[in-house]
Amino acid sequence: MSSERFLPRSANRMFHSTGMKTMGGHGHDEPYYLHAKHMYNLDRMKNQKLTMTLGVFTAFSVGVAVPVYAVIFQQKKRASV
Template sequence: MTVSRGFHSTGVKRMGGGHGHSEPEYMHAYHMYNLDKMKHQGLKMSLAVFTAFSIGVGVPVFAVIFQQKKTASG
């Protein structure tokens, strides 16, 4: 009978052991934020700023409308 180790035990051992910087999963992190060589930099950055701004404004507005609607109906 073969016993396989659970996901939790292997995950904790891999994430907890060592420093984590030399592991293959993190090799792409050195190049992740290289914004100078990004293709269509202006379009992507403006889209990212617009998305973040929309979430920052839209969520509170939606929350206020939802709360007022809930209070009025109750």
């Protein structure tokens, strides 16, 4: 047996989550870069009134619908026993 079989191979980073991070063509000072300090400037948002209204309505709807569905599901489950 040769000692080459027992030597560890160099790692090959094939998975996307462990790959090398790249900037994707964005400079570190670009104000619209995803992780920039200006990421949450709502005054720069396009269609701000519509977007925020839909966002708040969606969050409120999910916050109401999930507990209501859970109660109805539990009551149906209890009735079938």
